[in-house]
Amino acid sequence: MNSPVPGFYCAAGSSHRQHARLHVSELGLEIRAGDESSLAGPAAVADVEISSRIGNTPRFLRFTNGGSFETGDNEAIDAVLNTNHPRHGLLHRLESHWRYVVLGLLVTVLFAWGGVRYGVPAVAEALAFTLPESVSRKVGDGALAVMDQGLLGPSTLPAGRQAELQLVLMDFAKRVDPGLDVQVVFRDTAKTIGPNALALPSGTIVFTDQLVQLAPNDEELLAVMAHEMGHLDRRHALRRLIQSSALGILAMALVGDVSSVSSLVTAVPVILTELGYSRAFEYEADRYAAEALVKTGIPVSRLTAMLERLEQTHCDAADDACSQDDWRSYVSTHPGSVERARAIQDR
DSSP, X not given: OOSOEEEEEEOTTOOOOEEEEEEEXXXXXXXXXXXXXXXXEEEOGGGSEEOOOOTTOOEEEEOTTSOEEEESOHHHHHHHHHHHSOOOOHHHHHHHOHHHHHHHHHHHHHHHHHIIIIXXXXXXXXXXXXXXXXXXXXXXXXXHHHHTXXXXXXXXXXXXXXXXXXXXXXXXXXXHOTTSOOEEEEEEOTTTTOSOEEXXXXXXXXXXXXXXXXXXXHHHHHHHHHHHHHHHHTTHHHHHHHHHTHHHHHHHHHHTOGGGGHHHHTHHHHIIIIIOOOHHXXXXXXHHHHHHXXXXXXXXXXXXXXXXXXXXXXXXXXXXXXXXXXXXXXHOSSOOHHHHHHHHHTO
C-alpha cells in the first residue's frame, strides 16, 4: 500500500486531535503530520495495537509512545494487516462470514445439550444428597396428600393382612439397611394406575392393593420393596424432580426457603406415575434390590418374576402385545422386563 491513510492523531495524555496520515513502508507504520513531520513510529505492525474491525466503525492504532491514530478507512487497515500478518477482528469475521455464525450457533446448541444431558443430572444428584431431610419429608408428604385426593384411594385390604405385611416388609427393610428411614402404606388404585409401588422422597413406599393381590407370595413383594428402597437410597425421586425443576430447586437451596417446596409437590405424582424414572435409575434400583435379596437369602428370581408379571398385567390392561422386539422398547425411558432381567443376571 503506497497511498497514505488519512485520519486523526492524538498525542499521549492529550485530547487534542490533529489531521495526520498513516504511512506504511519497509520500516513499518509511521504517523506523519501535514508538514510530513513524524508524530509516531516508524514501528513494526506487531508493536502497534490495532483495534478489531466492527462493521464500519473507526479503527484505532495505538503506538508505544502512547499516541493513537484514528481512521475510518477500514479497507486500508485491513490491507495493512493482510500484508503483514493476516488477522481480522472476530466480530467482523462473524459479520462477514455466515459460516462462522452457523458454527457458533452449533457449538452453542451442543454446549447447551451437553449441559442438559450431563450437567443437570450431575448437579441434581449432588443437590439431592445435600437438601435437608425436612425438604424431602415436606415434598413426600405433600405428594401423598395430593395423590390421596384422586389417584389413590383407601386400601380395601383386610386390616389383618395389612398388619401382617407391615411386619414382614418393615422387618425386611431393617435387615437390608437399618439406617434407611422407610415406612409402608397401602392404597387402592383399581380405577387408576393398577398394580404398582411408589417410593416418595419422604421415605414412604406406597403399595397398591392390586400389587399385593398380583403377588403369588410375599417374597415377590419383598423384591418390590427392595427395588423401591433402591430408589429411596439413591434419591431418584428427588433427583428426577430437581432435573425437572432445576432453577426453582437451586434457588430454594441457596436461600433455604423450605416453604417454596410446596410449589413442587404437585410435580411428584406426575413424575412417579407418568414420566417415570430413567433407564439408569431403574437399573440402579434393580441392582440395589438384587444385592438386598442376596443379603437376606431370597432368590433374585423373585424380582425378575414380579417384573415380568407386572409388565404383562399392564400390557393386558392396555390390550398391547408388548413385544420386546417392538421399536418402542428402544425409545422408551423405561426398560422392559426382559432387558432388566438380563441386566440383573449380568450385574
